[in-house]
Amino acid sequence: MEKCVVLRLSNKDADFEAKFRDLLAGKREVSEDVDQIVRDILDAVRLEGDRAVLNYTRKFDRLDAAAMADLTVGQAEIDAALEEVAGETLDALRLAHDRIVTHHARQMPKDDRYTDTLGVELGSLWTAVEAVGIYVPGGTASYPSSVLMNAVPAKVAGVERIVMVVPSPDGVLNPLVLAAAGIAGVSEIYRIGGAQAVAALAYGTETIAPVAKIVGPGNAFVAAAKRRVFGTVGIDMIAGPSEVLIIADSTNNPDWVAADLLAQAEHDAAAQSILITDSAELAEAVEAAVEAQLKTLPREDVARASWRDFGAIVLVGDLEEAMPLANRIAPEHLELAVADPEALLKKVRNAGAVFLGHYTPEAIGDYVGGSNHVLPxxxxxxxxxxxxVMDFVKRTSILKCNAENLRALGPAAMALGESEGLSAHARSVSIRLNL
Amino acid sequence: MEKCVVLRLSNKDADFEAKFRDLLAGKREVSEDVDQIVRDILDAVRLEGDRAVLNYTRKFDRLDAAAMADLTVGQAEIDAALEEVAGETLDALRLAHDRIVTHHARQMPKDDRYTDTLGVELGSLWTAVEAVGIYVPGGTASYPSSVLMNAVPAKVAGVERIVMVVPSPDGVLNPLVLAAAGIAGVSEIYRIGGAQAVAALAYGTETIAPVAKIVGPGNAFVAAAKRRVFGTVGIDMIAGPSEVLIIADSTNNPDWVAADLLAQAEHDAAAQSILITDSAELAEAVEAAVEAQLKTLPREDVARASWRDFGAIVLVGDLEEAMPLANRIAPEHLELAVADPEALLKKVRNAGAVFLGHYTPEAIGDYVGGSNHVLPxxxxxxxxxxxxVMDFVKRTSILKCNAENLRALGPAAMALGESEGLSAHARSVSIRLNL
Known part of the structure; x- marks a missing residue:
């Protein structure tokens, strides 16, 4: 393949602002218009339940199951997967699991109950969502690490029922995914996918009880289905292609920076890797190192397409100038590969996750850092x-007046009720105050 | 009008479960299919900016403005509104504002930064969303209290730019809404509404810089537009008609319970008021009181339609039996109008806000309690x-390894990277460890 020509910008150039805006506005995904198909699938599953799910699974996954029982993964199958996975990988999954649990346990919000100066009692009580669905893609994007990243926060939050759906086109299912589900303590697993799986989770079928929230990435059908069922159930963000922004100074080894840019680029031809640096020398060296490393990558095609089409190297006068640009990019992953990362961290406003210093490649965050890799x-x-954990809990607010403080607050509530033309609101107060 | 016949259920009846399920499944809104029109409006505003906004405002709001400047509300207009509003109402708005500020200030999440047993540094840093749009409906649903409830949490969170849009059909704008915006410290106000206002906020125009998140209720066009721009910007929940569930025992004054049921019902013919009680006597008395009070309500038509079509009284054997039903209903507002509300509160799993005891009518929460009235x-x-406040902040996660703990964690990350077929991920670690 030919050498990539990557986009190079400098904030000294007269047309920098225009070119940087283009970079920001660049669409990396063609959004397929699958709305009508998805609407039909959702309607069919809502009306016909299991039967529709079986039909679509036959059609889209080429999997001919007579009953949902055949698409249900039992403990025996999970145990078999745990047996099958190599010891080293299983140990790594368990280490990742334990570190994710420890980190996420710190995120649990605390109830707040207090009495204000008038004697009114107020508060916020947190409870876990009762049932959650986790969508796991099939095929090459079927990542065991993502099973952990989605299931563990739900588990830590106290969700009682975690239902995983994962398509198994032609019957093929990644045993690592089942092993991760086993380690995370997923409650139920079904070999279904696409919009029909989202519909089954949202509306329920004879076999699958409905959940209250659906999380996890998927293809265009899954994304459109999640968008449509939003409201009936909660959903997480609609995930787009992954991206990294590396801010690097001259203290870097260009091979390390290149390796991190390519770790992002190998995900997907639509992934994006951007380097911002104050060192023209580093920029040159990284570009050369990317080219050299690309040639040795098993996923060279994907990484090369991503780097060629969406990669960029931006030269700035000094590192302070990098931060406003970084905040405008609002990257999913931000590496501060500089001598003093803490100084730059103070200026971060918009970023999903920040990786500090020379010894924190983003891949650590993907797997074993403990923080979540599902990022905006x-x-x-x-x-x-x-x-x-916040995605799997919800807050109930509390209010408690007594006769005395209702008398203090009531007239203002009545005035506002009347001002909004809501007399019954006003009366619900006045009737208690004999007004 | 004829006396309402309200749905009455008893959990002793053989067909109770089926009827309760029907109650849960009942749709109270006809969702208009406005997707195609909204798509066209969004596209037009994205491509033509101000010009499209002006055209749609002319068409839908019958407001012929030559330039966006004519649709921009300045400080003079806000000051005039503050002058115009009656002193008592203004005082009530200010009291509400101050109480909402005090309550919401307690919701600010705290940064967390720590070092784990391996010496890895982790953390969560919170920052405010930079710019937020608040949609305020025009006409009868143009509530000043909602302006406060949407703007104050954003302000408390530290949002620098709060942009309010409010349609003024035929030029009519509620001065109370402007007064509330003035009190809350809204940054910019435009007299625009509908899908075109949502589009202007999401994509920006020559006059209106884009925001990062849009909140606030609206009609079918606004809801559909918010659903479509979700991803480009953040949105809050899609709001449906309001509802209250009152759990009441025989210690109640039936007139108070009836007043609270009607305060909900007067909002909207699609609103829902449900009473669950263990007292057949109270049930009878409340039903009679509702009928009597209905006749004296200015909004009798609306409240009567709501009570007739969606109201319900459910009789249970004892109050403990009420709680599983309440959690299945998952009401926006839950009144625990019983002698011992704290005992029942312990069993609440799904509710937007709970109002405890006999002296906390839900209307206090709508206006001056301090908690938010924008509820699920x-x-x-x-x-x-x-x-x-959580809706206006976002969390950035932090990870920082050094050479030593990268050596400890690295091999597991490499094993997982390789197991997922992501060699460049593995290499970004190994290259640092000279492996």
């Missing part, structure tokens, strides 16, 4: 966060 | 929470 993509770190 | 409707309290 496509600039959504401007308004959303990575998956956490 | 249509059973979504199973998976979501009322609006809070």
């Amino acid at each position: 993509t496509a600039r959504s770190a401007r308004f959303s966060s990575g998956l956490s | 409707t249509a059973r979504s309290a199973r998976f979501s929470s009322g609006l809070s």
Whole structure:
């Protein structure tokens, strides 16, 4: 293959702002319009339950099951998967699991109950979502690490029922995925996928009781289905292709920076790897190192396409200038591969996860760091966060007045009720105050 | 009008489960299919900016503005509104504002930074969303209290730019809404609404810089537009018609219970008021009191339609039996109007807000309690929470390894990377460890 020509920008250039805006606005995904098909699938599953799920599984996954029992994964199958997986990988999965549990346990919110100066009691009580569905893609994107990252926060939150769906096209199922589900303590597993799996989780069927929230990445059908069932159930963010922004100074080994850029690029031809540096020398060296390393990668095609089409190297006058650009990019992953990462960290406003210093390749966060690898993509770190325990709990607010403080607050409530034309609101107060 | 015949159930009846399921499954809204129109409006605003917004405002709001400047509300107009609003109402708005600020300030999450047993540094840092859009409906649903409930949590979270959009059909704008915006410290106000306002907030126009998140209720067009721009920006829940569940024992004054049921019913013909009680006597008395009070309500038509079509009285053997039913209903508002509300509170799993005892009518929570009145409707309290400061902040996770603990964790990350077919992930670790 030919050498990639990667986009190179410098914030000294007169047209920098325009080119940087183009970089920000660049669409890396063609969004297929599958709305009508998905609508039909959702309707069919809602009306016909299991029968529709079986039909679509036959059609899309080429899996001819007579009954949902044949698509249900039992403990024996999970045990077999745990046997089958190599010891080293199983140990790594268990280490990852334990570290994810420890980190996420710190995220549990605390109940708050207090009495204010008027004697009114207020509060916020947190409870776990009762049942959660986890979508796991089939095929090459069927990652055991993602099973852990989705299931563990739910488990830590106290979700009683965790239902995993994973398509097994032509009957093929990755034993690592089952092993991860076993380690994480998933409650139920079904070999189904696509919009029909999302519908089964949202509406329920004769076999699958409905859940209250659905998380996990999927293809265009899954994304469209999640968007449509939003409201009936909760959903997580719609995941886009992955991305990394590395801010690097001249203290770096260019081979390490190149390796991190390519770790992102190998995910997907639509992935994006961006380097911002104050060192023209480092920029040159990294570009050369990327080219050299690309040639030795098993997933060279994917990584090369990503780097060629969406990669970028941005030269800035000094590292301080990098931060406003980084916050505009709002990257999923931000590596601060600089001598003093803490100084730059203080200026981070929008980023899913930050990796500090030279010894924290983003891949550590993907697997065994303990933090979650489900992170906001496509600039959504401007308004959303990575998956956490908070996604599996909900807050109930508490209010308790007595006769005395109702008398103090009531007239204001009545005034506002009347001002909004809601007399019955006002009366529900006045009737208690004999007004 | 004729006396309402309200649905009456008893959990002693043989067909109770079937009838209760029907009650749960009941749709209270006809969802208009406005997807195609909304798609066209979004596309037009994205491509043509201000011009499209002006055109749609002319068409839908019958407001002929030559330029966006004419649709921009300045400080003078806010000051005039503050002058115009009656002193008592203004004082009530200010009291509400201050109480909402105090309560929401307690919701601010704290940063967490720690070093684990291996010496790996981890953490969660919270930052505010930079810019938020608040949609305020026009017409009769244009509530100043909702302006406070949406704007204050954003302000408390530290959002720098709060942009309010509110349609003014035929030029009519509720001065109370402007006054509330002034009190809350909204940054920018535009007299626009519908899908075109959502589009302007999400994509930006020449006049309106884009925001990162859009909150606030709206009609079918607004809801469909929010669903479509989700991903480009964050959105809050899609709000449905309001609802209350009152659990009441024989210690109640039936007139008070009836007043609370009607305070909900007067919102909207699609609102829902449900009473669960262990007292057949109270049930009878409340039903009679509702009928009597209905006749004196300015919004009798609306409240009567709601009570007739969606109201229900459920008789249970004892109060303990009420709680599993309440958790299945997952009400937006739950009143525990019983002698010992704390005992029942312990059993609440799914509810947006709980109002305890005989002296906490839900209307206090709507206005001056301090907690938020933007709460999950249509059973979504199973998976979501009322609006809070948490909706206007996002979390960035932090990971920092050194050479030593990278050596400890690295091999497991490499094993998982290789097991997922992601060699460049493994290499980004091994290259640092000279493996």
